[in-house]
Amino acid sequence: MSLVALDDVAKSVLLPDDSWLEILRGITVEVGAGDHVSIVGRSGSGKSTLLNILGMLDAPTSGSVSFEGREVRRMRSGRLDRLRGDNVGFVFQQFNLLPGRTALDNVTMPLGHAKGRMFWNRRQIAADMLERVGLGHRIDQIADKLSGGEQQRVAIARALVRKPVLILADEPTGALDIDTGASVMSLLDEVATETDAALVTITHDLHVAARARRHYRLDAGRLEPVDLGRAFEASTLAASVPSEGTPAVAESVS
Numbered sequence: 001m002s003l004v005a006l007d008d009v010a011k012s013v014l015l016p017d018d019s020w021l022e023i024l025r026g027i028t029v030e031v032g033a034g035d036h037v038s039i040v041g042r043s044g045s046g047k048s049t050l051l052n053i054l055g056m057l058d059a060p061t062s063g064s065v066s067f068e069g070r071e072v073r074r075m076r077s078g079r080l081d082r083l084r085g086d087n088v089g090f091v092f093q094q095f096n097l098l099p100g101r102t103a104l105d106n107v108t109m110p111l112g113h114a115k116g117r118m119f120w121n122r123r124q125i126a127a128d129m130l131e132r133v134g135l136g137h138r139i140d141q142i143a144d145k146l147s148g149g150e151q152q153r154v155a156i157a158r159a160l161v162r163k164p165v166l167i168l169a170d171e172p173t174g175a176l177d178i179d180t181g182a183s184v185m186s187l188l189d190e191v192a193t194e195t196d197a198a199l200v201t202i203t204h205d206l207h208v209a210a211r212a213r214r215h216y217r218l219d220a221g222r223l224e225p226v227d228l229g230r231a232f233e234a235s236t237l238a239a240s241v242p243s244e245g246t247p248a249v250a251e252s253v254s
């Protein structure tokens, strides 16, 4: 059974001039336990909007979203909040850390509603996860005083600490150097494998996308499978024939 399934999902928003902006249309996709999916697409193509719908943070304008076979639209908001808290780990594009609180407070937060050992040992579990993202020495630092890449790693630790079955990562390596990015991606893979979680990664980086088993592109509001091998070829070709207006690798997959 799929973990999360979108059926003919569309999302439109009303703009201040009373016109509608169609962000997503006709999106049907299933993500199962242990799945690893990458999504690329140009800036503004709707990737974060789609991730928010997959994670039940936002509702579609039409179409349905099901989590473990149950339709999300029919759930009361309290139940939906619990379902999300228990099962979904988000790495937000803008990190969304609690300002004025330490890295440890931020990573402990999702365990505040956990049960048993996870609740009683929450600070130790959070400290261990911060260690795994290479921030064991900065746990008492106020989150907004950390560098962008350090904040991103706190956000990743926070997303993983409760061992969610669905990990949604919005450009999780966007603020990281190549080596740190690679080790953070390995950690995401490792934690996902440990718990047979599904991992959906939005990225502009072909190498990050290549770690997934299924690859999609979001274009004009539609989600379509993408052949990453061909995208790699195109980027190698683009890199070998430098000319004005040659797209960067990132653009060639979006």
Ligand SMILES: Nc1ncnc2c1ncn2[C@@H]1O[C@H](COP(=O)(O)OP(=O)(O)OP(=O)(O)O)[C@@H](O)[C@H]1O
Residues within 6 Å of the ligand: 013, 014, 015, 021, 023, 041, 042, 043, 044, 045, 046, 047, 048, 049, 050, 093
């Ligand atoms: N609530 C909203 N009201 C108005 N416009 C919105 C709203 N939500 C999203 N949009 C618009 O929808 C489009 C898609 O936004 P989204 O953040 O999903 O793009 P994205 O693919 O994640 O872009 P990026 O790569 O820059 O992060 C953008 O043009 C954005 O301005």
Ligand SMILES: [Mg+2]
Residues within 6 Å of the ligand: 047, 048, 049, 093, 170
């Ligand atoms: Mg985005």
